[in-house]
Amino acid sequence: MARKSSLRDFQAYLAGRLSEAAQGHGGASWLGLDVAGEGWLIDLSDGGEIVQAPQLAGVPLVHPWFSGIANVRGNLYAVTDFAAFLGAPPTPRNVNTRLLLIGVRHGSNAALLVSRMLGLKKPENFQPMAADEAFPVWGRQRFTDTDGKVWRKLAVRELLADRGFMNIGI
Template sequence: MAKKTSLRDFQAYLADRLTTAAQGKGGASWLGIQAGDEAWLVDLSDSGEIVQAPTVAGVPLTRPWFAGIANIRGNLFAVTDFSVFRGGVPTPHNANARLLLVGVKHGSNAALLVSRMLGLKNPEDFTAETPDPAAPEWAAMRYADHQGKIWHKLSVRDLLADQDFMNIGV
């Protein structure tokens, strides 16, 4: 039987790991997220803060994948529904939905709305797959876990430099 951990303890543990990774300490780790039907890996040092999805204010005349603006502790973040951006279904606004504040480290208040968090992942548990030549540079790397499930590796720096991602206007 698995040991039960309270959500508060898990969040404290994850916040500590994020801080450690951001300071360059500790071993390499990835954060697993789900966006629509896709599983993604993000370098823990690039992942930024994770918050429960708040109310997002829509912005007119923007692309369908741009969910809007969210106020996180007095700072405005541009929220992208990552599933829709990838061509998938809209992310349901339920208890599992999270905002991944990916841009802060890179000087941008960008956030990704994702379906749910899949926890911390050890890079040693994955095998590199052939990169997807049709995918944008920020999504080309792929990995397989021990069960054969394919995970996409998100390069946050490349995503934030992508002109399509940064151009939200229609």
């Protein structure tokens, strides 16, 4: 029972931080994501809500990386398996799998299915690397942490403007 309480406390804390970031309060923070074993960072203000991955309704004639439609408290979200979109194997569905609602701030009901959340990250704990010009603009920015691990930073606005991301039909 204590574990559920701790998880609820963490989710409440994270929701508060997301709200503060969206309103421009508090220090800059990033949210760490595990996507097919790779570290990704997203600005907390772009993070939106994080929910346990719900049951998804399938959609015919779409790319394999488009997982389906999720109903989150009466709102429908287009769900992209971010790992599969990147060309990796599909995200395994387990207790750690999360849905990150990324598009709400930008007027889109888009969501990313990710392996797990890695918590809040402080930008001052990362060193910038040279941009990866071979990668799409929404994921070119790279950083290393104090352990030498390489992280990519997701530019949500640019991802939502990417024709390849928005064109789900085959």
